[in-house]
Amino acid sequence: MANPRRSSVSFSSDPPSPAVAINLSLPSPPPQQYNQWSSLLFLKRPHAFPFLLLCFLLLTWVSLKFHHHYHQQQQDFDDPQGQQHQEGRVYRGPDELANLKRYDPSPSSKDFTDDRGWLLNPIAAAQRAGLSGGAQSCVAAHVGQIRPGGVRGNHRHHTCNETFIIWGAATTFRLENALATEKGYAEVTIGADEVAVAASPSGTAHALINVDRARSTYFLGCQDTIISYSNSETDFKIWKDLLVI
Template sequence: MANPRRQGLQSQPQSPNPPLLPLSSSSSSSDQPQTSSILTSVSLFLKRPQAFPFLLSIFVLLTWLSLRLQRPPQTPSYSSSSQFRDSRLSRSLDLDANLVRFNAVEIPSGIAKDKRGWLVDPVSLALENGIHGGARFCASVHVGEIRPGKMRGNHRHHTCNETFVIWGAETKFRLENPSMEGKGYAEVIVGADEVAVAVSPAGTAHALINVDHIKTTFLLGCQDSVINISSTTEYKIWKDL
């Protein structure tokens, strides 16, 4: 005879496994105390005197990063070579015009030894810099000025070599040079902050034009013989001046 109690137990359905709590809820609940603990620790640290050097370091770092981001991009490396080429070209043009230039502001320089300023011997300075054909000595000397927009020269001396010192304003110097194709002359601009020494051999035309709008050009002309203006000089060589 079957046991009614056993049959009752067997007929009852077995209950499923108890539900599991989501992992996310358990992990988030465990993270909250940790986060709160970290914030409390940071807050306590910032209240201590030792926190000041740390905060100062952070401020300096952020300032450095800000300056780095705001700094303009560096000039490409080829700019230095471009400037070198421009310098060589300028030097070549100066040689075509029998001219050498110096910075009138920089001290010391090739013409200024101390803070008193520049002082030159035009004849020696030209020869030392490879500019030949000028006056061998100064038998005659002229010192003068060229006001803005005005010109001196545009003539050719046949019996003397001449050496010039030019300074004070932006000045165009033109020298007759048959090797310059098409024009027959070389022409350069002397800056207002420069001193130039130029030479014009006998029989070579030259002209000096002040192209500055404000400043006055000053010049010294040294000739190795006394100029006979009436019989040994040609005038108005270039019609465009």
């Protein structure tokens, strides 16, 4: 019986020639792409949470600082006189520096008016308005008129506090105040359609100037001490631009 033919297969231990060698390794990513992959893998890990939280807090702080700066600039633009606290300084409005409170006496105002008109108690009105240094009582009172262009006051009482009610015409009230301006006084103008309560503490100069072209100013002055104008209790002609005392 004939033996079946066996096909002989020879195995060679020699490595394949370079011409037919197969490279099974994957290509390396470019350095930039590798860095992106590494960052993504880092952010997915649990220990990346504190880093993300720190970034969030930093962005929040920057946003709040920017918002505060913008808000402060807007306030300074809208209210240059300001009544805001900044760097430990208190900025006051003109009426506050002049120690004055103005009112609307129209019938629509219910603060001190009714169908008959307006009525004010000078002592109580100054206290309610928070004015400092006003008369504590009305020991001496005077009512006066100031024609257009006229001036009353321009003096300083050393022994009494004084409270004023002012109405009737456009009137400028000037009060000595070292904190007001480089001039050493605060000055505000009351409209002809307004009523104002003003206080002048003892030792503080004051003046009322009618700046209206046609109407007269009327005022009530209330002093808590009787003043003698013939002695040194009062200084006269404080401001040279206002000659009438």
